Amino acid sequence: MAHRDSKLHVLDNRSTQSLIPWTAAKSRPVVLLHMQAVIIVPTLLLLGTLITLLTLFLLRCEPKHKRTQITAPKRSHSSLNRHSHRHHLQGIDAPPGINPLEHEELPMSVQEVQHAVPQMFTERHHGVFNQVTALPVSFSFKPNDTSSLHRASMDNRHVILRVLKETANSSEKQHFLGFASFVSGLGSHPSLPELLGVVSVQPPLMMVVEELQHRDLLGYLWRCRQDNSGLESACEMTEKRIFTMAGQVASALEYLHSQNCIHGNVGARSVLVGGDLTAKLWGLGPAYHRRTQAVTQGQDMEMRKWQAPEVLSTRAVSQTSDVWSFGLLLYEMVTLGDPPFAHIEVNELLQYLQRGKYLKRPATCSKSLYSIIKACSSWRPEQRLSTSELIRTLQAGEKSANGRTVLRVPEPLDFEKYLREAGYEQAYDYAVL
Structure with a gap:
């Protein structure tokens, strides 16, 4: 029996030893499978993420690079030698x-x-x-x-x-x-x-x-005054021409009002004149200042002789105050560039108007044109012409206006006198562009 148990023990040991390699061989694929799941797959996912991010970065940077190339051309040979030429x-x-x-x-x-x-x-x-x-x-x-x-x-x-x-x-x-x-x-x-x-x-x-060939209307009117001193006049301003040009400015003013824009700077300095003597309204700086709420009282000093009474009394500009200034533009045109209210100091103008005073009729102004000036210059804003009424009145007046007689002003332009009478109390560049 002892001998038989010994044999069984030996068999058991052999069986155990033979089972160990078989178990190890069977478990090796399981271990390798887990290694792929735990190590290789995350690595591949990480690499894929990095590649995707790199691709997106390159795509985002590429348009900027192209735009820079378009807007930054190489300096040409003529540009390098610009100062030498x-x-x-x-x-x-x-x-x-x-x-x-x-x-x-x-x-x-x-x-x-x-x-x-x-x-x-x-x-x-x-x-x-x-x-x-x-x-x-x-x-x-x-x-x-x-x-x-x-x-x-x-x-x-x-x-x-x-x-x-x-x-x-x-x-x-x-x-x-x-x-x-x-x-x-x-x-x-x-x-x-x-x-x-x-x-x-x-x-x-x-x-x-x-570009409009004759530039601002005020300078053009002054040249008309100077040209009239010669034998031949290169600049001829007639009453009919005033009605025509004024109608064009009134049309622009009506359009601006339809765009909810108050000009606030109507005057001969703010009108440009083309080679064919068409008039175009410009000088929109004050309108932009008001739109951005950046206008100050000091910026309006140079315009005070052209401002309506309600504006002089610190009330807001309106469409009717533009019509008031338009009447003064007609006065400038018929006088070939004289300032309105020339003999009244700026700080006394409001009191002057409050006493019922108004612009006197110039010697060169017809009754029909002067009636339009007065209709624009009523003390009460609601009594002034609307822009549509103004256009119709100017168009009607143009049909019967004198287109033959050239306006003459005997006095030559005195620039220093103009500055005083126009109320420019400080230096100002009126250039409308």
């Missing part, structure tokens, strides 16, 4: 950054101010301008430190560039582009100067406006 320019050299040479390319860069205002206007670039020259102002009271005026050629037509100086700060840039957006938002009208585009992506920032 300045002696070939005619007239006054353009300011730095403006293309004074035809076909010259300028380096461009994307600016943050590009998104400061809604892009309602047509974007232009410097390369479209040539023959750029500084534009002399008719007369200057106070230098404009933030912008300057230049004459240029674009697409075979003459334009005026209002150029923001490159030293302007971010607030001035915002105001400049805000005004451009404001003008663009008003829409187009035959008696408003056309805004042709804006350079807002790279400095210097510009507004591009159509």
